[in-house]
């Protein structure tokens with residue numbers, strides 16, 4: 001018989017845990033759910049837009065009743081559990097239903113804190129927590145004019161804004177002298193107050209409520225100083241208390257919340273708990289992002305995989321009041337010894353503050369222009385050293401949008417039909433719609449449902465910003481530790497480290513050692529692992545063709561009609577008439593429909609049928625060509641300019657050097673594609689400053705530039721150093737490539753890699769550590785011994801012939 | 812017609828790999844999974860007809876090389892949230908020989 005799982009609390013954290021569990025093991029349990037509210041699970045954070053009239057209740061249902069049925073879950077709504085009998089392992093509901101359990105999951109959320117002043121139990125005094133509260137507020141707005149909201153925090157302001165949208169005259173009563181003191185510093189809070197006042201909201205600051213006035217319904221408030229305020233509706237939004245009543249009654253150990261360990265277990269190992277009712281390492285949380293991380297961990301253990309750990313979360317904040325852009329994260333009030341970077345533009349109503357300690361961001365507050373919030377938050381969580389770009393950091397990450405968006409910096413200001421994802425033609429309106437109606441919380445979910453940012457990824461920042469401003473504070477930015485893919489909990493760095501330290505030399509060894517969740521990985525992790533193994537064990541690891549994307553398996557670029565393109569390598573772009581004739585002959589012989597000179601100065605033959613590839617390669621190989629790897633996560637081309645040999649400006653032999661570099665580096669597999677260029681003088685005709693590695697010749701030697709990118713996000717290189725001889729250029733180039741090969745994540749170009757690890761780090765490895773540089777260079781040359789075997793030649797001689805030959809049916 | 816036709820020896824398909832069989836009205840992709848089962852689908856992705864035979868096989872799915880849709884090898888259906896379906900052909904393996912029913 002299947003084990004029985006009972007969930008108490010049909011809310012966001014509990015049901016998310018069930019969803020995660022069903023993904024891992026759909027048949028593990030007979031599941032029963034009890035919910036005190038009469039609804040199936042809905043998106044609580046969207047109650048504010050419902051109150052403001054921007055959404056209906058139907059819009060915010062996350063799991064309709066059909067979902068429970070399809071998954072064989074028995075749902076009891078409107079029927080709270082009133083007792084947990086841990087001895088006999090069963091729960092008892094208010095209406096008398098008794099259900100036995102093998103495992104119990106508590107997710108009872110929290111209750112709004114109602115200040116215990118006289119009159120606080122009068123009708124007309126409510127919290128802001130559930131659909132019933134919203135309905136009460138909407139009813140009140142029809143009948144009455146005046147409302148008071150006690151509490152100037154996130155929830156209070158969202159409630160006040162909603163009531164105002166419904167035509168009420170709203171006063172916010174706040175105990176402190178600034179709004180949202182837990183999320184904002186004084187300046188930002190004042191800017192916020194000013195714009196809310198402009199919309200008609202009223203404030204009573206530093207005011208303490210002493211009493212709710214009224215006989216049989218609230219009529220007003222009386223304050224500690226004796227003054228009074230008229231109000232027919234009083235919303236208390238002064239905080240929440242974890243709902244632990246049931247757990248306490250059952251004798252489970254509770255402090256402020258139900259205490260759990262890193263596997264989300266309470267003191268009774270059969271009882272798990274997640275969500276706002278939980279206290280973990282002394283912390284309670286009131287936002288969905290951390291709760292969803294908890295849900296993942298609990299599901300992992302309920303499915304008996306048993307490897308996930310919850311280690312706490314850093315959260316960021318956004319206010320969901322349409323038209324107001326506000327963001328905060330971390331320790332945004334500076335303490336002794338911290339540095340503060342501030343940008344303030346009163347005319348544009350923009351304020352940004354970063355609190356910096358030891359060159360790392362500790363906190364951020366932004367008002368008016370928050371598009372870079374997600375970026376700062378990422379820098380904060382990853383503890384990135386910002387000294388390299390500190391002077392411009394407040395201006396934001398300017399390559400955020402793709403070319404079409406230019407300097408559009410306010411997502412909120414974008415119209416609904418603004419195209420966000422240029423690859424898949426997805427507009428802002430479609431993204432917002434999907435987030436709200438499908439209940440999406442993570443970037444991956446938005447990608448899967450809308451395809452936005454699922455192709456080239458250049459719009460990721462914009463999509464994240466839209467996610468943040470739609471979901472509000474709870475959106476899940478890329479988790480601080482990002483698993484390599486759905487098959488594992490381990491990050492790229494952990495996998496790379498394990499491969500090195502534990503000498504894992506086959507894919508099977510990695511799967512076993514790191515406890516992969518799928519039997520043979522997936523299309524995301526297999527190519528990554530194949531690369532990591534190849535890069536770490538060039539002498540021992542055998543390439544696995546079935547773990548390569550088709551382009552690298554067929555050594556050609558697959559085109560949209562299933563044909564391939566062929567690009568022969570021409571070292572440094574130099575060619576002879578004979579070579580050109582050979583290419584022309586091949587083009588004729590195989591009836592190549594189109595030829596083109598590529599951006600990297602090579603010749604591309606398009607439209608080749610897969611079965612023709614080996615024969616064509618044979619002809620090219622015989623004419624002396626090797627593969628151009630134009631299809632691979634590999635060294636592409638070294639682009640060169642005319643140089644000293646011909647050009648009147650040339651300072652060095654840029655073409656000759658380009659040839660040497662390409663001879664050194666061709667054939668090398670990389671985390672991503674890798675492009676080089678050599679220009680003969682600072683006029684830079686070979687555009688070396690937008691390459692992964694670029695050389696700009698000067699009279700006295702060679703400038704070496706790194707981390708450039710000419711693609712969707714143009715990034716100009718950083719100057720690494722200047723050297724004097726060609727030999728040094730080769731050594732530094734090889735060492736840089738090897739560092740990238742060993743340490744970057746698969747599918748990470750040099751530009752984001754350099755930004756992630758910092759230019760200073762790269763300098764420390766390549767410039768300051770001479771011995772280390774030489775060792776890197778040696779390792780590069782060693783791996784090249786195994787890499788510089790021309791794949792075309794091998795295949796024209798019959799290697800992997802099955803790849804290219806279709807099967808015939810026997811008659 | 813529904814005839815079983817011999818198409819290949821099992822060893823001719825690499826594990827976690829695929830081969831293409833050309834038939835009158837197009838191509839069929841044969842996939843071999845890590846548990847040595849063989850599946851046959853029309854070699855056209857339900858999205859934009861990408862050649863599924865060129866994709867990466869994992870478990871009982873193949874990921875299309877063009878835009879990364881995942882297709883279930885048993886049913887030919889795209890995995891959620893994508894929607895669509897491609898034809899499935901019956902296959903059997905007997906004594907190391909792969910037969911296809913057309």
Ligand SMILES: Cc1cc2nc3c(=O)[nH]c(=O)nc-3n(C[C@H](O)[C@H](O)[C@H](O)COP(=O)(O)OP(=O)(O)OC[C@H]3O[C@@H](n4cnc5c(N)ncnc54)[C@H](O)[C@@H]3O)c2cc1C
Nearest residue numbers: 009011012013036044045080081109275276287288472474
């Ligand atoms: C108006 C509003 C706006 C918000 N905005 C945001 C935001 O922008 N971003 C963000 O991250 N977070 C936001 N939050 C917070 C977020 O909604 C919560 O953190 C989240 O819903 C908590 O999930 P949970 O599962 O722990 O609790 P809940 O979602 O509250 O679920 C608990 C459920 O358990 C039920 N229950 C309790 N006791 C019992 C019992 N004995 N038997 C059966 N059922 C029981 C309750 O009725 C409730 O339905 C907002 C909250 C509110 C109220």
Ligand code: HEM
Nearest residue numbers: 573601640641642643646647648649682683684685686687
């Ligand atoms: C500062 C001003 C510049 C001057 C004076 C200059 C001058 C020259 C000269 C004299 C040549 C001729 C080389 C030959 O004889 O074949 C040349 C080539 C070239 N220039 Fe410039 N250039 C300048 C800037 C640029 C820039 C900014 C670009 C592109 C971004 C560029 C792109 C090219 C290209 C593609 C070639 C052909 C190089 C080759 O493939 O051999 N130039 N340039």
Ligand code: SF4
Nearest residue numbers: 641647650680681685
């Ligand atoms: S970069 Fe300088 S040397 Fe090279 S072609 Fe341009 S002007 Fe001449």
Ligand code: FES
Nearest residue numbers: 856859861875878
């Ligand atoms: S054609 Fe297969 S995913 Fe687009």
